[in-house]
Amino acid sequence: MRRLASPFGIGAAATVVLAGVLALGGANEYFFFAGYVVLQFVVLATAWNILGGYAGYVNFGTAAFFGIGAYTSVLLFKSLGAPLLVQMAAAAVVTGLLGFGTGLLTLRLRGIFYSIATVAVIFIAETLMINWRYVGGATGLQLLRPAPMLPFETYTRMLFFIMAVVAVLAVAIARYIEISWIGRGLRALRDTEEAAECSGVPTLRLKLLACTISGALMGVAGAPLPMYLSFLEPASSFSLNYSVVALAGAIIGGTAHWLGPVLGAILLASMQQIVTVTISSEMNVLVVGVMLVVFVVAAPDGILGLIRKLRRPRAAAGKP
Amino acid sequence: MSETLLRVAQVSKHFGGFNALSEVSIEIAQGERFGLIGPNGSGKTTLINCISGSLRNDGGSIVFDGHEISGLPAFERTRLGIARSFQIPRPFSSMSVLENLLVPLEYVVHRRSMHAADTRAEAMQILESMSLADKADTPSNRLTQVELRKLELARAMAARPRLLISDEAMAGLSSTEVEEVLAILRKLNASGITVIMIEHIMRAVMGFSQRVICLDAGRIICEGTPESIVRDPEVQKAYLGA
Numbered sequence: 001m002r003r004l005a006s007p008f009g010i011g012a013a014a015t016v017v018l019a020g021v022l023a024l025g026g027a028n029e030y031f032f033f034a035g036y037v038v039l040q041f042v043v044l045a046t047a048w049n050i051l052g053g054y055a056g057y058v059n060f061g062t063a064a065f066f067g068i069g070a071y072t073s074v075l076l077f078k079s080l081g082a083p084l085l086v087q088m089a090a091a092a093v094v095t096g097l098l099g100f101g102t103g104l105l106t107l108r109l110r111g112i113f114y115s116i117a118t119v120a121v122i123f124i125a126e127t128l129m130i131n132w133r134y135v136g137g138a139t140g141l142q143l144l145r146p147a148p149m150l151p152f153e154t155y156t157r158m159l160f161f162i163m164a165v166v167a168v169l170a171v172a173i174a175r176y177i178e179i180s181w182i183g184r185g186l187r188a189l190r191d192t193e194e195a196a197e198c199s200g201v202p203t204l205r206l207k208l209l210a211c212t213i214s215g216a217l218m219g220v221a222g223a224p225l226p227m228y229l230s231f232l233e234p235a236s237s238f239s240l241n242y243s244v245v246a247l248a249g250a251i252i253g254g255t256a257h258w259l260g261p262v263l264g265a266i267l268l269a270s271m272q273q274i275v276t277v278t279i280s281s282e283m284n285v286l287v288v289g290v291m292l293v294v295f296v297v298a299a300p301d302g303i304l305g306l307i308r309k310l311r312r313p314r315a316a317a318g319k320p
Numbered sequence: 321m322s323e324t325l326l327r328v329a330q331v332s333k334h335f336g337g338f339n340a341l342s343e344v345s346i347e348i349a350q351g352e353r354f355g356l357i358g359p360n361g362s363g364k365t366t367l368i369n370c371i372s373g374s375l376r377n378d379g380g381s382i383v384f385d386g387h388e389i390s391g392l393p394a395f396e397r398t399r400l401g402i403a404r405s406f407q408i409p410r411p412f413s414s415m416s417v418l419e420n421l422l423v424p425l426e427y428v429v430h431r432r433s434m435h436a437a438d439t440r441a442e443a444m445q446i447l448e449s450m451s452l453a454d455k456a457d458t459p460s461n462r463l464t465q466v467e468l469r470k471l472e473l474a475r476a477m478a479a480r481p482r483l484l485i486s487d488e489a490m491a492g493l494s495s496t497e498v499e500e501v502l503a504i505l506r507k508l509n510a511s512g513i514t515v516i517m518i519e520h521i522m523r524a525v526m527g528f529s530q531r532v533i534c535l536d537a538g539r540i541i542c543e544g545t546p547e548s549i550v551r552d553p554e555v556q557k558a559y560l561g562a
Contacts, residue, residue, distance in 0.1 A: 181426045188412045188423045194374055195410040197394040198403070200428035200479055204393075256414075 008175060012168045019164030023157040032160040034273040036228060039163040040221050041269040044242060045249030045261035046170045047217035051210045052247065053255030054183055056190030057107070061118030062246040064125040065095045065215045067237040069222030074135050074232050077143065084162070084227060091223035092216040099215020103208045110193070119243075126238040140233025143226050159224050167262075170217045175258040177213070186210060218246075241285065245269065248292045254302030263303050267291075325350045325483060325514050326371070331380035331390075333366055333538075340366040341538045343380065348483075348516065353509050355529030355546070356518045359558055362535040364518045365407060368485050371516075372404045373397040385482070399428050403481035405472035407488045407518075411460035417471060418443050418456040424479035443478060450474045450504060466497045473504060484508060485516045490524055498524055526550065534558065 023032065044062055051057050072094045073087035082090070106117040130138045145155050152158035177183050188196035189203045197203050226232040245268060253264025268291060272284040299306040326348040333341040341363045348354050358364050369375040371382060373394030382390040389397050403424075412420050421443035430439055447453045450470045455463065460471060469489050476484055486505060490498045502524055509515050519525035525532065526546040534542040534549060536558040542549055549555055 184415075184419070184423055184426060187414055191412040191414050192410040194394075195406060195412070195475075196423065198372055198374065198398055198406075199424040199475060200395050200398040201423060202393070202395045202427075 008172075012172060015168050016165055019161050023152060023161040023164075029154065029156065032154075032156045034270075036156065036160045036163050037273060038266055038269040039160070039167045041245055041249055041265040042167045042262055043163070043170045043221040044218055044246035045253070045265035046167070046174045046258070047214045047221065048246040049250040049255055049258075049261040050174055050177060050214040050217075051207075053250055053261070054178065054186040054190065055207055055210050057207065057210075058115045058247070059118045059214070060115050060240075060243045060247070061102070061121040062218055063238045063240055063242040064118075064122040065098065065218035066222035066225075066242045067122075067129070067234070068098060068125055069095050069219030070225040070232055070237050071129055071135055072219065073223045074141060074143070074226045077226065078135070078141070083146075084224060088162075088166075088220050088223040091219040095219025095222075096212045096216030098219075099212040100208055102215075103211035107204065107207045107211065122238055122240070122243070126234050129234040129238070136232060136234075138234065140231060141226075143230050143232065145227055145230055155227065159228050162224060163221075166220055170220075171258055171262060173213065173217070174261075177210070178258050182206065182209070241288075245272070245288055248288050252291055252295045252302055254304030256301070257304050260302050260304045267303070323350050324348070325352075325385060327381075327383040328367075328371065329381050329383070331367070331370055331377045331382060333363075333370055333375060333377050339538050341370070341377070344535070344538070344540055345380075346533060346540075348514060350482075350514060351509070351512060352514050353528055353530045354514070354516045355525040355532035356516060356535065357520075357522075357525055357532060357549070357555075358535035362558070363538040364535055365487060366538075367535070368404060368487060368516065368518065371397075372402055372485060395427070398424070398479050398481075401480075401482035402485070403476035403479040403483070404485040405469070405476050405487055405489050407491070409468035409472050411463070411468060411471055411475075413459075413461040415460060416457050417452060417460050417463070417474075418447065420460055420471060420475050421446055421478040424475060428479040446474050446477055449507070450477075451500075466493055466500070469493065469501060470504070473501070477508065481513060483514045483516065485518070487518045488520065489517075490519060490521050502528060522550075 044066065048059060048062055052059050069091035072091040076082040076087050076090055102121055106114055109117055129135060135141060148155040148158040152161065185196065185201045185206045188199065188201050189206065193203055225237065249265035249268045250261040251264065252268060253262065254260030268288060271287050275284045275287050295302060324347050328344060328346040330343045330345055331341055332339070332343055344367060356364050356367070366375065370377040373392060377390050381388055384400060384402060387400060389400065412423060418440065422439060425439045425443055444453060444456060447456055450473065452467065452470050452474060455467060463471060473486065473489060490501050493501065498521060505515055505517065505528065517525055517528055529546055532544065532546050532549045533540055534555045541554045541558060542552045
């Protein structure tokens with residue numbers, strides 16, 4: 001009971017209610033179209049941070065998990081006509097298992113070697129889908145959206161609300177990991193894996209757990225994509241853009257705290273949307289690159305690190 | 321002599337074609353103060369890496385308290401009661417001194433317990449016994465060399481070990497600091513913890529240990545009381561050259 005009444009619980013509930021009110025009330029339809037993408041990146045950055053931020057294993061394979069999530073949905077929709085929530089649950093299971101499997105194969109690699117291995121996962125997954133005719137092959141698959149669930153007026157509004165709920169859940173999971181013994185173990189192994197192991201931390205098990213949870217959340221973020229676009233094809237589903245924005249969002253926001261990826265993803269994805277509309281859709285990729293460079297140089301601990309420094313300028317300057 | 325706590329039998333370890341350890345056998349009794357010496361590169365750290373689980377031995381067996389442990393990952397050996405400090409301190413540098421101790425407390429002693437306050441109190445107690453209490457909230461990357469060494473020992477102690485392996489905990493410290501660390505180790509041993517000390521500072525290791533083994537090129541060349549070791553011609557040759 002006490003946990004429900006905590007500031008975080010209130011904030012989470014308020015976010016869900018706000019998203020519901022927005023989706024039912026007015027606002028321009030485009031707002032939901034763009035808002036969905038921003039929320040999707042909040043989920044991706046939060047999921048990325050569980051392994052990349054807390055444990056320090058930099059994963060470039062976000063796009064693989066995201067894309068597999070989307071393809072799981074298409075497969076279930078085409079073969080069984082499964083409803084969206086079933087598609088999302090199945091995507092979580094499939095990409096969670098994928099996370100566990102790739103973790104087993106790659107997590108013994110450290111540093112840059114791990115990161116390179118994760119890039120390979122994207123190409124393997126994409127190649128498989130290109131060659132699988134049933135789910136559309138290289139040309140892709142056109143999908144007919146069913147009617148939106150009541151009480152939502154349009155399908156996009158419904159998806160916006162669903163993604164808001166997923167985002168809140170993802171953040172709640174990340175926050176739980178961060179403040180529990182799991183988070184302390186992950187930070188210990190990020191600092192020094194050998195000493196963590198000698199302090200009783202089962203490092204491989206914890207990394208596999210982080211990889212599984214992170215992968216499952218990425219898959220859930222990708223699961224509604226076919227319905228959102230009414231179309232799915234491999235090149236855009238496995239786009240490196242997902243990997244880069246997830247990683248950049250977490251780094252720009254700050255990786256040490258659950259709020260970091262949320263702020264970073266909102267900032268980055270909103271700017272991308274604004275630039276796409278006002279300037280050009282090509283320029284939005286540049287935004288990510290420029291912001292990442294600026295933050296890495298000027299604020300290596302992200303927005304949260306910057307805020308902390310501004311709050312306590314004396315404490316930071318006073319100590320050597 | 322009291323019962324055996326650790327029995328290392330015929331343990332070998334090679335890296336490629338290099339034999340770091342060849343058929344080393346040691347027995348250590350419950351409550352003993354044991355010294356391990358030898359020139360640089362003689363295999364001391366490799367041996368304790370094999371005991372603590374950071375490395376797997378290629379041949380032989382390691383029995384701790386009746387359990388064959390040579391196949392176990394390091395974290396399980398720590399849970400059985402083997403703790404170590406590292407020669408080059410490896411603090412969890414993103415954490416405060418107190419949080420460093422919470423890691424073994426949460427993962428070994430109070431697994432999945434919900435009493436966070438008790439765990440913190442216990443960590444504070446350990447820090448007090450190491451006279452590190454005033455640094456509890458200091459980020460561990462701001463510590464001095466001697467404080468880092470003490471943190472290594474404190475973190476090892478937080479796992480409530482029965483066997484503590486101290487890997488050159490005194491290297492690079494001033495003589496008063498060496499005395500300080502020695503006093504801590506003596507106190508721990510008096511409370512019933514078996515201690516293996518690896519050390520280059522002869523005065524420290526000879527004064528501390530009841531029994532000493534000297535390694536050279538991966539073999540035990542001499543074993544005995546501290547007095548007999550320093551007089552041994554093999555040992556003198558290993559350290560000073562022929």
